[in-house]
Amino acid sequence: xxxxxxxxxxxxxxxxxxxxxxxxxxxxxxxxxxxxxxxxxxxxxxxxxxxxxxxxxxxxxxxxxxxxxxxxxxxxxxxxxxxxxxxxxxxxxxxxxxxxxxxxxxxxxxx
Numbered sequence: 001x002x003x004x005x006x007x008x009x010x011x012x013x014x015x016x017x018x019x020x021x022x023x024x025x026x027x028x029x030x031x032x033x034x035x036x037x038x039x040x041x042x043x044x045x046x047x048x049x050x051x052x053x054x055x056x057x058x059x060x061x062x063x064x065x066x067x068x069x070x071x072x073x074x075x076x077x078x079x080x081x082x083x084x085x086x087x088x089x090x091x092x093x094x095x096x097x098x099x100x101x102x103x104x105x106x107x108x109x110x111x
Contacts, residue, residue, distance in 0.1 A: 002073035032065035
């Protein structure tokens with residue numbers, strides 16, 4: 001199990017390249033990532049080709065974001081280490097993504 005600080009760094013590593021992809025240019029969305037094993041979440045913003053404004057929050061205090069991810073901290077670390085890809089993690093049910101359909105199509109091309 002990772003710490004929330006490790007998750008914030010890892011999330012930046014996973015979502016940073018997705019934010020920089022041409023398919024997500026011009027998008028401005030709030031993003032949350034809930035870690036059930038930690039009981040915490042990270043909020044951030046996907047805009048202008050970056051994923052920024054990250055902050056850790058308690059799950060109970062988390063506002064509703066435009067794009068919502070749910071995964072265990074170990075899954076996130078496996079993705080940053082290259083042991084697991086984001087699409088494979090989604091297909092295996094290790095990562096849950098909730099977003100409007102239009103955003104799902106844009107994000108899908110960035111994987």
